[in-house]
Amino acid sequence: MSYDRAITVFSPDGHLLQVEYSMEAVRRGSTVVGVQGKDCVILAVEKRAIAKLQDARTIRKIVSVDDRTVLAFAGLTADARVLVNKVRVEAQSYRLTMEDAPSVDYLARYLAKIQQKYTQQGGVRPFGIATLVAGVNDDDKGKRPFLYQTDPAGTHSRWKAQAIGGRNAKSLREFLEKQYQDLNEDELTETKCVRLAVQALLEVVDSGAKTMEICVIREGGIKEMLKEEAVQVVVDEIEAEQQEEKRGPSGSD
Amino acid sequence: MAALIGNDILDIGSRKARRQREDPMAPGFAFGAPGQFDIPNVADPAAYCRSNFASVCGTGDEDQSVKFMKGTTTLAFKFNGGVIVSVDSRSTMGAYISSGTVKKVIEINPFLLGTMAGGAADCSFWERNLGMECRLYELRNGRRISVAGASKLLANVMSSYRGYGLSMGTMIAGWDEKGPQLYYVDDDGTRLKGKIFSVGSGSTYAYGVLDNYYREDLTIEEAVDLGKRAIYHAAHRDAASGGINNLYHMTKDGFVKVHSIDVNDMHYQFAEERARAMQS
Numbered sequence: 001m002s003y004d005r006a007i008t009v010f011s012p013d014g015h016l017l018q019v020e021y022s023m024e025a026v027r028r029g030s031t032v033v034g035v036q037g038k039d040c041v042i043l044a045v046e047k048r049a050i051a052k053l054q055d056a057r058t059i060r061k062i063v064s065v066d067d068r069t070v071l072a073f074a075g076l077t078a079d080a081r082v083l084v085n086k087v088r089v090e091a092q093s094y095r096l097t098m099e100d101a102p103s104v105d106y107l108a109r110y111l112a113k114i115q116q117k118y119t120q121q122g123g124v125r126p127f128g129i130a131t132l133v134a135g136v137n138d139d140d141k142g143k144r145p146f147l148y149q150t151d152p153a154g155t156h157s158r159w160k161a162q163a164i165g166g167r168n169a170k171s172l173r174e175f176l177e178k179q180y181q182d183l184n185e186d187e188l189t190e191t192k193c194v195r196l197a198v199q200a201l202l203e204v205v206d207s208g209a210k211t212m213e214i215c216v217i218r219e220g221g222i223k224e225m226l227k228e229e230a231v232q233v234v235v236d237e238i239e240a241e242q243q244e245e246k247r248g249p250s251g252s253d
Numbered sequence: 254m255a256a257l258i259g260n261d262i263l264d265i266g267s268r269k270a271r272r273q274r275e276d277p278m279a280p281g282f283a284f285g286a287p288g289q290f291d292i293p294n295v296a297d298p299a300a301y302c303r304s305n306f307a308s309v310c311g312t313g314d315e316d317q318s319v320k321f322m323k324g325t326t327t328l329a330f331k332f333n334g335g336v337i338v339s340v341d342s343r344s345t346m347g348a349y350i351s352s353g354t355v356k357k358v359i360e361i362n363p364f365l366l367g368t369m370a371g372g373a374a375d376c377s378f379w380e381r382n383l384g385m386e387c388r389l390y391e392l393r394n395g396r397r398i399s400v401a402g403a404s405k406l407l408a409n410v411m412s413s414y415r416g417y418g419l420s421m422g423t424m425i426a427g428w429d430e431k432g433p434q435l436y437y438v439d440d441d442g443t444r445l446k447g448k449i450f451s452v453g454s455g456s457t458y459a460y461g462v463l464d465n466y467y468r469e470d471l472t473i474e475e476a477v478d479l480g481k482r483a484i485y486h487a488a489h490r491d492a493a494s495g496g497i498n499n500l501y502h503m504t505k506d507g508f509v510k511v512h513s514i515d516v517n518d519m520h521y522q523f524a525e526e527r528a529r530a531m532q533s
Binding site: 103105 | 394398399401402406409
């Protein structure tokens with residue numbers, strides 16, 4: 001078979017079906033939620049149940065791409081491994097050539113460029129993943145947080161809060177929109193953002209800290225994976241609040 | 254055809270090695286192989302090199318009918334008020350002064366200056382090429398390139414053309430987010446960051462003056478005067494330097510062309526100064 005035969009071609013009504021199918025593959029992946037605060041970015045991923053004999057530590061869904069940038073993906077894990085490696089190499093190459101750290105925007109743009117290339121090349125198929133890239137830049141001493149999303153079509157855009165993967169990504173996005181617009185810039189503290197991310201995830205996962213993994217990137221690029229106990233505290237708070245709301249109207253009279 | 258090795262005079266180095274691999278019937282000289290010298294594809298390579306690439310061989314170019322254009326003094330130094338770039342404007346081909354009005358400072362963009370020493374064609378082409386790359390970086394990334402990045406791009410190009418006889422000794426001066434920056438980039442891929450550089454046949458004279466009077470806390474007037482003086486002394490003693498001193502000052506708002514003064518006029522000005530100093 002000739003390797004220059006294109007796999008991604010236009011359909012008669014102007015769709016790239018392979019790209020749309022790869023977005024379907026993303027929907028089959030586990031959910032990732034990202035929230036940008038005033039001085040931090042949160043990435044929260046759904047941890048699907050793993051086999052009893054499998055070592056959970058070897059399944060990393062939130063990966064480091066550079067000193068101050070992390071990435072979480074939804075979709076085919078193997079494709080993600082290849083793509084993340086390419087971005088890591090590019091980040092180091094940028095550091096070598098420019099003697100400077102690449103910006104989060106640059107890395108997101110590079111990811112998107114690669115994803116687009118694979119929709120327009122012969123003999124390859126698109127990557128079946130969408131990513132959320134979160135981090136801070138070196139040039140302003142890491143004060144401003146950034147959250148970017150890329151998708152299999154090769155587009156990238158900046159978001160204040162976004163959810164990818166899972167069957168309910170659309171409704172999660174609406175949930176985030178509703179919550180986010182009630183808050184103004186100053187109120188988006190780390191605590192608030194973690195809460196928002198966990199709340200969103202709880203809509204799609206079983207309750208409990210075991211089913212989620214949270215990563216926080218703070219000012220200056222300090223990364224932290226929240227411990228299970230800390231996450232459990234937030235989960236308990238949210239659930240208690242939800243119980244109150246349920247009982248509230250009936251308890252007031 | 255058997256007497257000549259290969260058909261193309263440029264069939265040297267890695268191209269030769271590849272050709273040898275592809276065509277095992279070719280005469281078995283393994284040029285371009287690791288650990289061996291690359292030589293031109295002619296009957297007497299040593300004589301060929303000597304007669305045509307004097308600067309590369311390290312010998313003079315007396316026997317060449319068209320001699321290389323070299324011989325210059327360019328200098329640049331960083332101080333608290335920015336970067337001063339000061340150059341002469343003489344171009345010599347052997348004993349012939351081919352031009353007294355060469356522009357040896359290339360304005361890459363409003364925040365980047367490059368100097369020219371060595372082959373004029375190599376300098377001006379590659380620095381203009383660097384200008385193009387810098388603009389593309391701006392368009393792609395929405396901000397100006399750093400001086401470190403720009404000098405690295407140029408040095409990488411020089412590295413990749415190593416052994417091809419390019420001749421370029423340049424200083425890249427600019428002002429970016431890290432403040433005033435100065436890099437020296439060379440045709441063999443050398444890239445050095447520093448506070449004071451001088452390049453060219455008159456550099457030794459310029460260094461003498463610069464090293465004596467340089468301070469980080471010079472005022473702008475003092476720095477301009479130092480740049481002027483150093484070029485004057487180099488032009489005075491080095492036959493291959495002279496003409497007009499073009500002096501630029503790189504500030505945080507971009508570069509400013511400070512002056513263009515004939516070196517001969519400076520001679521009389523400094524002579525007067527010396528006379529006054531001796532009287533008092």
